[in-house]
Amino acid sequence: MTIGPAMPSSSSALLARLPSMRLMLAFDVSARHLNLVRAAEELGITQGALSRQIRALEDHLGVRLFERHARGLRFTQEGELLYDFTQRGFETLGAGIGRLTLQAERQTLVLSVARSFALRVLIPRLAGFTDTHPHIHLSLDIHRYFADIASSGVDVSIRLGGGDWQDCHALRLTRDRIVPVCAPSIRDQLRNPAARTRVPLLRNIERDDPSLQADGLGGILSGGLRIDFNDSASMLAAAEASLGVAISRSSLVADAESAGRLVRLTSWEACDGQDYYAVCTERAYRKPAVKAFLDWVASQAPS
Template sequence: MTRPYLPLNALRAFEAAARHLSFTHAADELNVTQAAVSHQVKLLEERLGVALFKRLPRGLMITAEGEALLPVMRESFDRMADMLERLEGGEVRDILHIGAVGTFAVGWLLPRLARFQVRHPLIDVRISTHNNRVDMASEGLDYAIRFGDGAWHGLEAQRLFDAPLSPLCTPRLAETLRAPSDLFRQTLLRSYRESEWSHWFTAAGITRPPARPCGITFDSSLAMMEAAVQGVGVALAPPRMFARQLGSSQVLQPFDIHAALGSYWLTRLKSRKPSTVMTTFANWLLEEVRLAYGSEA
């Protein structure tokens, strides 16, 4: 059976018009006239036998049939664009989509990623950052690197390494800290996980730490560390993720006391069979972990 001819111009016109809900704006994007876009969409509607838009005095309203077609068109055009990009220059390039907790991406992965690119120059790594909340399926991710206990529904998780937390602050503030209890007089910076400081005080031997220490809450450890560098307060963060700031003495770790609340994990959808490119990246990442921490990871 011969497959029907696909009117690509009409499909592109529909996809652009659906995004903008305007034939005029779609025409500007496609560098054609408004009449040409309207004509192409009309041809597609006649071909399908359904209305894709309701024409209104001030724009368009997409119909239920148009809503059903739009995500398919977006995915198809995105896949074509990805393939054309892979073929550019006469070499087939593979694309790897990685989602990573921002702290891990900036503090650990980026300083090492150049080594991966040297070894695998035909793999394009695309990194998006998240705050430990990510929908791998809808975001089209091959892997997501997360912090926690490794138990996420529908995901296969491989442990990378622990990232215990410890206070970090400017050298000036560190001079005022002789004992862990001195922290009660400081502004305490923490992430959205409320119990972190309480866990750390317990590890420090303070049997009755405040249930909810006063301080400032951040949704990003990167923002929290910037506040610490500026002297706003004392951050509770994983020193392994902030080696650069520690190495340059922007911050110091006043106490060699840690609270272990989780690990970093490499996760993928259980329903997704690892591709060759995914396996290549996972093997490289685990090798880097072994080089950095050996059996401690």
């Protein structure tokens, strides 16, 4: 039995008909400018070399693509049709390569953030980071307790403390003072001594220091009323809703003070030796996404 040559596949037949990408690009740029001088400048080749590439493409296809005139080029019917296809082809190819490149460059950044800091400080500002770093995919773990960054897969943990975590890179974000705050309407009420027995103290039972509360209030609240919370974010939301007076960290109330939702009840303030820190392992610190976030968040956090 005689075996003849294999029939070419449809894909190999197509490849045999297609001109090189270099010739197609030369045509596409020339068609966009309709001027060989400007097209050659964009491609970084001589006008003579470009003319030879156009002729080679025309010879390959067996049609004329341009008519040459003193003022430049003019499409033939075949050239105009081909330009319609090369435009769409190069746009599709560019979009595909761009998507692959973006996917390859995209990085995931896992943040473990103390709930009060997340709601009162980080989230209102976070669009500034995502706009500047669209290639970084953020994953936020909002918590009330510390995550073990060495074993949890967290890249950066924003937490309250003294900055003395072992074997970690710790970036101080705030220089907090403890301050008494309330809604403007509550401050106005407290100017009347009779109202001082009716306004409650708002207290975070997991954070607040009773001695600092007493110093901060200075006897202004005399009724002994108290509403307890287990986190500062909900406590401060209650203070903004005119529920009472809160003793809180200056970083957590800075935006509300700027907006006029909270005001200082007195000029008293104190420090408790704790601030918010961005903490990461030395290994995570070498990641470009982590360094980008640390640079950004250090410039954003209020004191």
